[in-house]
Amino acid sequence: MKMNIKAPAKINLSLDVLHKRDDGYHEVEMVMTTIDLSDRLQLELLPTNEIILDVKAHFIPDDRRNLMYQAALLLKEKFQINEGVRISIDKHIPVSAGLAGGSSDAAATLKGLNQLWRLNLSLAELAELSAAIGSDIAFCLYGGTALATGRGEIIHPLKKMPSCWIVLAKPTISVSTQSVYKELRLNQMKHPDTQRMLAAIETSDLQGICQATGNVLETVTLEKNAQVKQLKEKMLEFGADTAMMSGSGPTVFAIIKQYSRAKRVYNGLKGFCEEVYMVRPWSEE
Structure with a gap:
Protein backbone atom coordinates (compact mmCIF):
# COMPACT_ATOMS: atom_id res chain seq x y z
CA MET A 1 0.00 0.00 0.00
CA LYS A 2 1.27 3.48 -0.91
CA MET A 3 0.28 7.03 -0.03
CA ASN A 4 1.35 10.39 -1.47
CA ILE A 5 1.27 13.43 0.80
CA LYS A 6 2.45 17.04 0.61
CA ALA A 7 4.55 18.74 3.28
CA PRO A 8 4.22 22.56 2.96
CA ALA A 9 6.77 25.09 4.23
CA LYS A 10 5.96 27.81 6.77
CA ILE A 11 6.95 31.41 7.35
CA ASN A 12 6.90 33.35 10.62
CA LEU A 13 4.68 36.43 10.41
CA SER A 14 5.76 37.31 13.94
CA LEU A 15 8.39 35.74 16.20
CA ASP A 16 8.94 36.83 19.77
CA VAL A 17 11.15 35.21 22.42
CA LEU A 18 9.94 36.01 25.94
CA HIS A 19 12.47 34.37 28.26
CA LYS A 20 14.62 31.30 28.82
CA ARG A 21 12.82 28.52 30.65
CA ASP A 22 14.04 26.31 33.45
CA ASP A 23 14.19 23.35 31.04
CA GLY A 24 16.71 25.18 28.83
CA TYR A 25 14.23 26.01 26.05
CA HIS A 26 12.99 29.52 25.28
CA GLU A 27 9.40 30.61 25.82
CA VAL A 28 8.13 31.91 22.47
CA GLU A 29 5.14 33.57 20.81
CA MET A 30 5.13 32.88 17.08
CA VAL A 31 2.48 33.59 14.48
CA MET A 32 3.09 31.27 11.53
CA THR A 33 1.39 30.44 8.27
CA THR A 34 1.93 27.66 5.75
CA ILE A 35 2.78 28.54 2.15
CA ASP A 36 2.42 26.86 -1.22
CA LEU A 37 5.98 25.54 -1.40
CA SER A 38 5.98 21.86 -0.57
CA ASP A 39 8.03 18.70 -0.37
CA ARG A 40 6.25 15.63 -1.72
CA LEU A 41 6.42 12.36 0.19
CA GLN A 42 5.47 8.84 -0.79
CA LEU A 43 4.95 6.32 2.02
CA GLU A 44 5.01 2.64 1.08
CA LEU A 45 4.27 -0.10 3.59
CA LEU A 46 6.84 -2.90 3.77
CA PRO A 47 6.36 -6.45 5.08
CA THR A 48 9.80 -6.26 6.72
CA ASN A 49 10.09 -4.48 10.06
CA GLU A 50 12.35 -1.62 8.95
CA ILE A 51 12.32 2.09 8.12
CA ILE A 52 13.94 2.98 4.80
CA LEU A 53 14.46 6.59 3.67
CA ASP A 54 14.91 7.28 -0.05
CA VAL A 55 16.03 10.93 -0.07
CA LYS A 56 18.06 11.19 -3.32
CA ALA A 57 20.03 14.16 -1.94
CA HIS A 58 23.49 13.91 -0.42
CA PHE A 59 22.85 16.79 2.01
CA ILE A 60 19.85 15.11 3.69
CA PRO A 61 20.58 12.26 6.15
CA ASP A 62 18.87 8.93 5.43
CA ASP A 63 19.18 7.54 8.95
CA ARG A 64 18.08 8.28 12.54
CA ARG A 65 19.24 11.90 12.24
CA ASN A 66 16.34 12.58 9.87
CA LEU A 67 13.07 13.75 11.47
CA MET A 68 11.02 11.57 9.10
CA TYR A 69 12.85 8.51 10.42
CA GLN A 70 12.33 9.69 14.00
CA ALA A 71 8.62 10.26 13.35
CA ALA A 72 8.16 6.75 11.92
CA LEU A 73 10.18 5.19 14.74
CA LEU A 74 8.16 7.10 17.34
CA LEU A 75 4.89 5.58 16.10
CA LYS A 76 6.41 2.10 15.61
CA GLU A 77 7.72 1.94 19.17
CA LYS A 78 4.73 3.64 20.81
CA PHE A 79 2.15 1.37 19.17
CA GLN A 80 4.31 -1.75 18.64
CA ILE A 81 3.94 -1.74 14.86
CA ASN A 82 5.60 -4.73 13.17
CA GLU A 83 5.28 -3.44 9.60
CA GLY A 84 7.96 -1.38 7.94
CA VAL A 85 7.80 1.68 5.70
CA ARG A 86 9.77 3.15 2.82
CA ILE A 87 9.63 6.96 2.75
CA SER A 88 10.59 8.63 -0.53
CA ILE A 89 10.86 12.40 -0.77
CA ASP A 90 10.85 14.84 -3.66
CA LYS A 91 12.52 17.83 -2.01
CA HIS A 92 11.48 21.38 -2.94
CA ILE A 93 11.77 23.31 0.35
CA PRO A 94 15.31 24.68 0.87
CA VAL A 95 17.23 22.92 3.66
CA SER A 96 18.25 24.76 6.87
CA ALA A 97 16.34 27.81 5.68
CA GLY A 98 14.02 28.81 8.54
CA LEU A 99 11.05 27.34 6.63
CA ALA A 100 10.48 24.19 8.79
CA GLY A 101 11.07 21.82 5.87
CA GLY A 102 12.32 18.99 8.08
CA SER A 103 9.54 19.50 10.61
CA SER A 104 6.89 19.54 7.87
CA ASP A 105 8.30 16.31 6.42
CA ALA A 106 8.04 14.73 9.88
CA ALA A 107 4.46 16.00 10.28
CA ALA A 108 3.50 14.55 6.89
CA THR A 109 5.09 11.23 7.91
CA LEU A 110 3.05 11.16 11.13
CA LYS A 111 -0.19 11.99 9.27
CA GLY A 112 0.44 9.41 6.57
CA LEU A 113 1.42 6.58 8.89
CA ASN A 114 -1.52 7.39 11.16
CA GLN A 115 -3.72 6.40 8.21
CA LEU A 116 -1.64 3.57 6.77
CA TRP A 117 -1.17 1.90 10.15
CA ARG A 118 -4.83 2.63 11.09
CA LEU A 119 -3.90 4.26 14.39
CA ASN A 120 -6.89 6.67 14.31
CA LEU A 121 -5.07 9.31 16.33
CA SER A 122 -6.42 12.86 16.38
CA LEU A 123 -4.30 15.84 15.31
CA ALA A 124 -4.05 16.83 18.98
CA GLU A 125 -2.74 13.37 19.89
CA LEU A 126 -0.21 13.42 17.04
CA ALA A 127 0.91 16.92 18.06
CA GLU A 128 1.42 15.83 21.67
CA LEU A 129 3.55 12.88 20.54
CA SER A 130 5.55 15.05 18.11
CA ALA A 131 6.86 17.31 20.89
CA ALA A 132 9.34 14.53 21.74
CA ILE A 133 11.20 15.03 18.44
CA GLY A 134 10.72 18.71 17.51
CA SER A 135 8.93 21.90 18.55
CA ASP A 136 7.79 23.01 15.06
CA ILE A 137 6.17 19.68 14.11
CA ALA A 138 2.94 20.42 15.99
CA PHE A 139 2.31 23.55 13.91
CA CYS A 140 3.10 21.67 10.71
CA LEU A 141 0.53 19.03 11.65
CA TYR A 142 -2.22 21.64 11.97
CA GLY A 143 -1.05 23.90 9.12
CA GLY A 144 -2.91 27.05 8.09
CA THR A 145 -2.28 30.11 10.23
CA ALA A 146 -1.74 29.76 13.98
CA LEU A 147 -0.21 31.20 17.13
CA ALA A 148 2.41 28.89 18.66
CA THR A 149 3.33 29.33 22.33
CA GLY A 150 5.31 27.43 24.97
CA ARG A 151 8.46 26.29 23.17
CA GLY A 152 6.44 26.31 19.94
CA GLU A 153 4.44 23.14 20.53
CA ILE A 154 1.18 24.69 21.86
CA ILE A 155 -0.95 25.60 18.83
CA HIS A 156 -3.84 28.09 18.69
CA PRO A 157 -5.44 28.01 15.19
CA LEU A 158 -6.30 31.38 13.60
CA LYS A 159 -8.23 32.62 10.57
CA LYS A 160 -6.57 31.93 7.24
CA MET A 161 -4.10 34.37 5.72
CA PRO A 162 -5.69 36.95 3.37
CA SER A 163 -5.00 36.58 -0.34
CA CYS A 164 -1.53 37.85 -1.27
Whole structure:
Protein backbone atom coordinates (compact mmCIF):
# COMPACT_ATOMS: atom_id res chain seq x y z
CA MET A 1 0.00 0.00 0.00
CA LYS A 2 1.27 3.48 -0.91
CA MET A 3 0.28 7.03 -0.03
CA ASN A 4 1.35 10.39 -1.47
CA ILE A 5 1.27 13.43 0.80
CA LYS A 6 2.45 17.04 0.61
CA ALA A 7 4.55 18.74 3.28
CA PRO A 8 4.22 22.56 2.96
CA ALA A 9 6.77 25.09 4.23
CA LYS A 10 5.96 27.81 6.77
CA ILE A 11 6.95 31.41 7.35
CA ASN A 12 6.90 33.35 10.62
CA LEU A 13 4.68 36.43 10.41
CA SER A 14 5.76 37.31 13.94
CA LEU A 15 8.39 35.74 16.20
CA ASP A 16 8.94 36.83 19.77
CA VAL A 17 11.15 35.21 22.42
CA LEU A 18 9.94 36.01 25.94
CA HIS A 19 12.47 34.37 28.26
CA LYS A 20 14.62 31.30 28.82
CA ARG A 21 12.82 28.52 30.65
CA ASP A 22 14.04 26.31 33.45
CA ASP A 23 14.19 23.35 31.04
CA GLY A 24 16.71 25.18 28.83
CA TYR A 25 14.23 26.01 26.05
CA HIS A 26 12.99 29.52 25.28
CA GLU A 27 9.40 30.61 25.82
CA VAL A 28 8.13 31.91 22.47
CA GLU A 29 5.14 33.57 20.81
CA MET A 30 5.13 32.88 17.08
CA VAL A 31 2.48 33.59 14.48
CA MET A 32 3.09 31.27 11.53
CA THR A 33 1.39 30.44 8.27
CA THR A 34 1.93 27.66 5.75
CA ILE A 35 2.78 28.54 2.15
CA ASP A 36 2.42 26.86 -1.22
CA LEU A 37 5.98 25.54 -1.40
CA SER A 38 5.98 21.86 -0.57
CA ASP A 39 8.03 18.70 -0.37
CA ARG A 40 6.25 15.63 -1.72
CA LEU A 41 6.42 12.36 0.19
CA GLN A 42 5.47 8.84 -0.79
CA LEU A 43 4.95 6.32 2.02
CA GLU A 44 5.01 2.64 1.08
CA LEU A 45 4.27 -0.10 3.59
CA LEU A 46 6.84 -2.90 3.77
CA PRO A 47 6.36 -6.45 5.08
CA THR A 48 9.80 -6.26 6.72
CA ASN A 49 10.09 -4.48 10.06
CA GLU A 50 12.35 -1.62 8.95
CA ILE A 51 12.32 2.09 8.12
CA ILE A 52 13.94 2.98 4.80
CA LEU A 53 14.46 6.59 3.67
CA ASP A 54 14.91 7.28 -0.05
CA VAL A 55 16.03 10.93 -0.07
CA LYS A 56 18.06 11.19 -3.32
CA ALA A 57 20.03 14.16 -1.94
CA HIS A 58 23.49 13.91 -0.42
CA PHE A 59 22.85 16.79 2.01
CA ILE A 60 19.85 15.11 3.69
CA PRO A 61 20.58 12.26 6.15
CA ASP A 62 18.87 8.93 5.43
CA ASP A 63 19.18 7.54 8.95
CA ARG A 64 18.08 8.28 12.54
CA ARG A 65 19.24 11.90 12.24
CA ASN A 66 16.34 12.58 9.87
CA LEU A 67 13.07 13.75 11.47
CA MET A 68 11.02 11.57 9.10
CA TYR A 69 12.85 8.51 10.42
CA GLN A 70 12.33 9.69 14.00
CA ALA A 71 8.62 10.26 13.35
CA ALA A 72 8.16 6.75 11.92
CA LEU A 73 10.18 5.19 14.74
CA LEU A 74 8.16 7.10 17.34
CA LEU A 75 4.89 5.58 16.10
CA LYS A 76 6.41 2.10 15.61
CA GLU A 77 7.72 1.94 19.17
CA LYS A 78 4.73 3.64 20.81
CA PHE A 79 2.15 1.37 19.17
CA GLN A 80 4.31 -1.75 18.64
CA ILE A 81 3.94 -1.74 14.86
CA ASN A 82 5.60 -4.73 13.17
CA GLU A 83 5.28 -3.44 9.60
CA GLY A 84 7.96 -1.38 7.94
CA VAL A 85 7.80 1.68 5.70
CA ARG A 86 9.77 3.15 2.82
CA ILE A 87 9.63 6.96 2.75
CA SER A 88 10.59 8.63 -0.53
CA ILE A 89 10.86 12.40 -0.77
CA ASP A 90 10.85 14.84 -3.66
CA LYS A 91 12.52 17.83 -2.01
CA HIS A 92 11.48 21.38 -2.94
CA ILE A 93 11.77 23.31 0.35
CA PRO A 94 15.31 24.68 0.87
CA VAL A 95 17.23 22.92 3.66
CA SER A 96 18.25 24.76 6.87
CA ALA A 97 16.34 27.81 5.68
CA GLY A 98 14.02 28.81 8.54
CA LEU A 99 11.05 27.34 6.63
CA ALA A 100 10.48 24.19 8.79
CA GLY A 101 11.07 21.82 5.87
CA GLY A 102 12.32 18.99 8.08
CA SER A 103 9.54 19.50 10.61
CA SER A 104 6.89 19.54 7.87
CA ASP A 105 8.30 16.31 6.42
CA ALA A 106 8.04 14.73 9.88
CA ALA A 107 4.46 16.00 10.28
CA ALA A 108 3.50 14.55 6.89
CA THR A 109 5.09 11.23 7.91
CA LEU A 110 3.05 11.16 11.13
CA LYS A 111 -0.19 11.99 9.27
CA GLY A 112 0.44 9.41 6.57
CA LEU A 113 1.42 6.58 8.89
CA ASN A 114 -1.52 7.39 11.16
CA GLN A 115 -3.72 6.40 8.21
CA LEU A 116 -1.64 3.57 6.77
CA TRP A 117 -1.17 1.90 10.15
CA ARG A 118 -4.83 2.63 11.09
CA LEU A 119 -3.90 4.26 14.39
CA ASN A 120 -6.89 6.67 14.31
CA LEU A 121 -5.07 9.31 16.33
CA SER A 122 -6.42 12.86 16.38
CA LEU A 123 -4.30 15.84 15.31
CA ALA A 124 -4.05 16.83 18.98
CA GLU A 125 -2.74 13.37 19.89
CA LEU A 126 -0.21 13.42 17.04
CA ALA A 127 0.91 16.92 18.06
CA GLU A 128 1.42 15.83 21.67
CA LEU A 129 3.55 12.88 20.54
CA SER A 130 5.55 15.05 18.11
CA ALA A 131 6.86 17.31 20.89
CA ALA A 132 9.34 14.53 21.74
CA ILE A 133 11.20 15.03 18.44
CA GLY A 134 10.72 18.71 17.51
CA SER A 135 8.93 21.90 18.55
CA ASP A 136 7.79 23.01 15.06
CA ILE A 137 6.17 19.68 14.11
CA ALA A 138 2.94 20.42 15.99
CA PHE A 139 2.31 23.55 13.91
CA CYS A 140 3.10 21.67 10.71
CA LEU A 141 0.53 19.03 11.65
CA TYR A 142 -2.22 21.64 11.97
CA GLY A 143 -1.05 23.90 9.12
CA GLY A 144 -2.91 27.05 8.09
CA THR A 145 -2.28 30.11 10.23
CA ALA A 146 -1.74 29.76 13.98
CA LEU A 147 -0.21 31.20 17.13
CA ALA A 148 2.41 28.89 18.66
CA THR A 149 3.33 29.33 22.33
CA GLY A 150 5.31 27.43 24.97
CA ARG A 151 8.46 26.29 23.17
CA GLY A 152 6.44 26.31 19.94
CA GLU A 153 4.44 23.14 20.53
CA ILE A 154 1.18 24.69 21.86
CA ILE A 155 -0.95 25.60 18.83
CA HIS A 156 -3.84 28.09 18.69
CA PRO A 157 -5.44 28.01 15.19
CA LEU A 158 -6.30 31.38 13.60
CA LYS A 159 -8.23 32.62 10.57
CA LYS A 160 -6.57 31.93 7.24
CA MET A 161 -4.10 34.37 5.72
CA PRO A 162 -5.69 36.95 3.37
CA SER A 163 -5.00 36.58 -0.34
CA CYS A 164 -1.53 37.85 -1.27
CA TRP A 165 1.77 36.88 -2.90
CA ILE A 166 4.87 35.79 -0.99
CA VAL A 167 8.36 36.04 -2.45
CA LEU A 168 11.14 34.12 -0.70
CA ALA A 169 14.89 34.42 -1.17
CA LYS A 170 17.31 31.97 0.43
CA PRO A 171 21.00 32.97 0.35
CA THR A 172 23.74 30.35 0.13
CA ILE A 173 24.82 30.76 3.77
CA SER A 174 23.60 28.54 6.60
CA VAL A 175 22.55 29.69 10.06
CA SER A 176 22.66 27.71 13.30
CA THR A 177 19.38 28.17 15.19
CA GLN A 178 21.10 27.13 18.42
CA SER A 179 23.81 29.79 18.08
CA VAL A 180 21.25 32.50 17.23
CA TYR A 181 19.25 31.78 20.38
CA LYS A 182 22.48 31.66 22.40
CA GLU A 183 23.40 35.20 21.32
CA LEU A 184 19.97 36.76 21.93
CA ARG A 185 19.89 39.70 24.34
CA LEU A 186 16.22 39.79 25.26
CA ASN A 187 16.46 42.92 27.39
CA GLN A 188 18.10 44.90 24.58
CA MET A 189 15.62 44.47 21.73
CA LYS A 190 12.27 45.66 20.49
CA HIS A 191 9.70 42.91 20.75
CA PRO A 192 7.02 42.52 18.06
CA ASP A 193 3.41 43.35 18.94
CA THR A 194 1.84 39.88 18.81
CA GLN A 195 -1.61 41.15 19.81
CA ARG A 196 -1.58 43.63 16.93
CA MET A 197 -0.77 40.79 14.55
CA LEU A 198 -3.56 38.62 15.94
CA ALA A 199 -6.07 41.47 15.57
CA ALA A 200 -5.01 42.06 11.95
CA ILE A 201 -5.42 38.36 11.11
CA GLU A 202 -8.82 38.24 12.81
CA THR A 203 -10.08 41.09 10.58
CA SER A 204 -8.26 39.80 7.43
CA ASP A 205 -6.37 43.11 7.32
CA LEU A 206 -3.38 42.45 5.05
CA GLN A 207 -1.97 45.95 5.53
CA GLY A 208 -2.23 45.52 9.29
CA ILE A 209 -0.46 42.15 9.06
CA CYS A 210 2.37 43.76 7.07
CA GLN A 211 2.70 46.55 9.64
CA ALA A 212 2.79 44.08 12.56
CA THR A 213 5.52 41.74 11.25
CA GLY A 214 8.54 41.38 13.51
CA ASN A 215 11.21 38.81 14.35
CA VAL A 216 13.52 39.23 17.35
CA LEU A 217 16.00 36.72 15.87
CA GLU A 218 16.81 39.24 13.13
CA THR A 219 18.79 41.21 15.71
CA VAL A 220 21.38 38.42 15.68
CA THR A 221 21.27 37.03 12.14
CA LEU A 222 21.18 40.34 10.24
CA GLU A 223 24.07 41.71 12.28
CA LYS A 224 26.26 38.74 11.39
CA ASN A 225 25.17 38.20 7.77
CA ALA A 226 25.27 41.16 5.40
CA GLN A 227 23.73 39.02 2.65
CA VAL A 228 20.51 38.50 4.62
CA LYS A 229 20.29 42.20 5.46
CA GLN A 230 20.83 43.13 1.81
CA LEU A 231 18.05 40.82 0.62
CA LYS A 232 15.60 42.37 3.07
CA GLU A 233 16.56 45.88 1.96
CA LYS A 234 16.27 44.94 -1.73
CA MET A 235 12.80 43.48 -1.23
CA LEU A 236 11.57 46.75 0.24
CA GLU A 237 13.38 48.73 -2.45
CA PHE A 238 11.69 46.68 -5.20
CA GLY A 239 8.22 47.36 -3.75
CA ALA A 240 7.37 44.75 -1.08
CA ASP A 241 4.66 45.71 1.41
CA THR A 242 6.85 44.18 4.13
CA ALA A 243 9.98 42.04 4.29
CA MET A 244 11.26 39.89 7.13
CA MET A 245 13.47 36.92 7.93
CA SER A 246 11.68 33.64 8.63
CA GLY A 247 12.66 31.75 11.78
CA SER A 248 16.37 32.02 12.52
CA GLY A 249 17.04 32.53 8.80
CA PRO A 250 18.65 32.84 6.45
CA THR A 251 15.53 32.92 4.21
CA VAL A 252 13.90 36.34 3.85
CA PHE A 253 10.34 36.73 2.61
CA ALA A 254 8.24 39.59 1.25
CA ILE A 255 4.47 39.93 1.43
CA ILE A 256 2.94 41.70 -1.57
CA LYS A 257 -0.72 42.26 -2.39
CA GLN A 258 -0.47 42.84 -6.15
CA TYR A 259 0.76 40.21 -8.60
CA SER A 260 2.54 42.72 -10.86
CA ARG A 261 4.55 44.14 -7.98
CA ALA A 262 5.31 40.65 -6.63
CA LYS A 263 6.65 39.69 -10.05
CA ARG A 264 8.84 42.81 -10.03
CA VAL A 265 10.24 41.90 -6.59
CA TYR A 266 10.81 38.30 -7.74
CA ASN A 267 12.62 39.34 -10.93
CA GLY A 268 14.69 41.96 -9.10
CA LEU A 269 15.91 39.46 -6.51
CA LYS A 270 17.03 36.94 -9.13
CA GLY A 271 20.07 39.13 -9.72
CA PHE A 272 21.12 38.88 -6.07
CA CYS A 273 20.15 35.34 -5.09
CA GLU A 274 19.93 31.96 -6.86
CA GLU A 275 17.08 30.51 -4.78
CA VAL A 276 14.04 32.76 -5.21
CA TYR A 277 10.43 31.58 -5.04
CA MET A 278 7.07 33.27 -5.66
CA VAL A 279 4.16 31.50 -3.94
CA ARG A 280 0.77 32.02 -2.33
CA PRO A 281 -0.45 31.24 1.19
CA TRP A 282 -1.21 27.52 1.44
CA SER A 283 -4.73 26.36 0.69
CA GLU A 284 -5.90 22.74 0.62
CA GLU A 285 -9.04 23.72 -1.32
